[in-house]
Amino acid sequence: MPAMRKHPTALPFLFFSEMWERFGFYLILGIFQLYLTDTAKGGWGMDRRTAADIFGTFIAFVYLTPFLGGLIADRKLGYTRSVIIGGILMGIGYLGLAVHNLTVFYISLGLICIGNGFFKPNISTLLGNVYNDEPYRKNKDTGYNIFYMGINVGALICNFFAAFLRNTIGWGAAFTAAGVGMFLGVIIFIIGMKHYKHADVRKPQEAGDMPLNRIFSVVFMPALAVGIAAWFIPGNIFGSDSTDAFIFACIPILIFFGSLFVKASANDKKPVAALLAIFAVSIVFWAVFKQNGTALTTWAHYYTDREVPVAIEKPAEQLYLVEKVHNQPDSVVAYDHEFKIIKDEAGKPVKTWGLDPYFKNVAPEKMPPAGESINLAxxxxxxxxxxxxxxxxxxxxxxxxxxxxxxxxxxxTPGKIAWGLAISALSTLMMVGAVYYCSNGQIKASPWWLIGCYGLVTLGELCLSPMGLSLVSKLSPPRITSLMMGGWFLATSIGNKLSGILATMWDNYEDKANYFLINFVLLGAAAVVIFLMLRWLNGIFRAYVK
Structure with a gap:
């Protein structure tokens, strides 16, 4: 097809490899908080604050490890080998989550974090490298947009698999499906290797580059030591032991990235400075965006009208993408008016004789007659x-x-990122409107509010996320491209952890509109900052990108 001549043959293989990898990853994220807080079907029964903290820490480390994975790929392993190793580790981690054991659970999360560190930056770097060949160079932005679609095809279909499998078999089956998807991605990547083997070029160490063993000794060992020490600080500085450990562990890594700018040659200084500035403002985007797995999941679960009318002959129990709730008293875990689990002095959930918590804010006219049930998406x-x-x-x-x-x-590309932040800020105002519409959760909100929020933030995401990957590929000095790709994911990591911190504050806001207004202020301020820097960023971009 003539249109495909604009893109390298490697693109579909990388597209489908990433699609299946993201199928597994987003399947996990879609049910993560639900699994941690579930008290009825084999979940862990954690409170929302603890679940949000674990979620934020997990997705933070998932995007922190690409710094290490990109560095090792640049200097030692190469990109294709790193992608394969990372995919296998992630697949094992996904399968491990199917085992209902807390130790295995945390080991599996660790394997996923390490595996993603090898997989994520290096498949993105490979894509950029194959677009360095003529005549594809001018279509690099479009190539990253298409690649980004692969990510989201996997993210779209995975939740239907998750819903079907956890309804019919259980949580473990859903996690197993994530592992199978990851291994499919690895197989497709291996099949297509001949199309991007030429782009797998390791960067030899040059004069002035810090040796790999020194990076471990002056960056990672201090990060590990500081993180462990922060974990055991009496009390908490930033709200939890995991947050203290993560924030302090990031300090040596941030210092390292600052040193890249200080030690850069005169020719490399400006593009490195521009990338570091973009990384800084993108943190705020991810801090708000990644609340889709925490605060927005809570909103969808308890505050959104999820009723699905069933107008076919098949019994509702066989409609595997719906849950059935009965308007009749049953032994259930007790929830307060803000849908927080009520626990006793020992920290165990209190059981009560009542209705499913979904009915707490159902409008009277939509309440089914006593003894009957409704079906929920x-x-x-x-x-x-x-x-x-x-x-x-x-x-x-x-x-x-x-x-x-x-x-x-x-x-x-910097201009697109700036507009992405501004558009994303509008999505939080959509949720402010939802809060006012449903009288701060006294009645269920229409799902269209949440759908509208996702629509706006997605438009912002399309202007920011794939453009960030493209910008790193365009502006990075060649010998540290994968390392700077790791820097992009480091910024994502910090933003993800901040998203978890913000989500732990959900229950602190009695008026949920104020919670979403805080998010609006954060994104709006980040947008203002990048627009103020735009002339400087555009000058560097036009000077260094041909």
Missing amino acids: NTELFQSVNPFFVITLTPLVVLFFGWLRKRNQEPT
């Missing part, structure tokens, strides 16, 4: 709204920027 299905919008909006965004390009009006 599985909460994790809302996690597919964002990838659905990515898939449907990506072609439109690509066409829009192509139309602007023909008229010499296309924003630069």
Whole structure:
């Protein structure tokens, strides 16, 4: 096909490898908080604050390890070998989550974090490298947009598998499906290796580069030591032991990235400075965006009208993408008016004789008669709204920027990132409207509020996330491209941890509108900062990107 001549043959193989890897990863994220807080079907029965802390820490370390994985790939392993190793470790980790044992659970999360460190930055770097070949170079932004669609095809379909499997078999079956998807991605990647083997070029150490063993001794060992020490600080500085450990562990790594700028050659200083500035503002985006697995999941689960009318002959129990709740007293875990689990002095959930907590804020006219039931869409299905919008909006965004390009009006890559932040800020205002509409949770909100929020933040995401990957590939000095890709994921990591910290504050806000307003202020401030830097960023971009 003529259109495909604009893109390298490697693209579909990398696309489908990433698609299946993200299938597993987003399947896990879609049900993670639900699994941790579940008290009825074999989950861990944790309170929402603890679950949000674990979620934020997990996704923080998932995106922290690419710094190490990118560095080792640059200097030692190469990109293709690193991707394969990472995929295998992640697959084992996903399968391990199917074992209902707390020790195995945390070991599995560790394997996923390490595996992602090897997989994520290096498959993105490979993609950038194959687009360095002519005649593909000018289509690199579009290539990353298409690649990003692969991520979201996996994220779209995985939640339907998760809902079906956990309803019919159990949580373990859903986690097993994530592992199978990951191994499919590894197989596809191996099949396509001949198309990107030439792009797997390790960067020899040059004069002035810090040796790998020294990076371990002056960056990672101090990070590990400081993190462990912070974990055992009496009390908490930033709210929890895990948060203290993560924040302090990041300090040596941040110092290392600062040293890259200080030690850069005169020619490399400006692009490195521009990338570090982009990394800094992107942290705020991820801090808000990644609340889809915590605060927005809570909103979908308890505050959103999830009723699904069943108008077919098949019994509701066989509609495997719905949950059934009965309007009749039953022995259930007690929840307060803000849907927090009520626990006794020993920290165990209090059992009571009452209705399913979903009925706490159902409008009287929508309450089923006593003894009858209603069918609810599985909460994790809302996690597919964002990838659905990515898939449907990506072609439109690509066409829009192509139309602007023909008229010499296309924003630069930094300009697209700036607009992404501004558009994302509007999504939080959508949720403020939802809070007012449902009288701060006294009645259920229409699902369209949440869908509208996801639509806006997705549009912002399309202007920011794939453009960030593209910008790193374009501006990075060649010998540290994968390392700077790790820097992008480090910024994502810090943002992810902040998302968990913000989510732990959900129960502190009696008026939930104020919670979403805080998110609006954060994103709005980040957008203002990058627009103020835009002339400087565009000058560097135009000088260094040909």
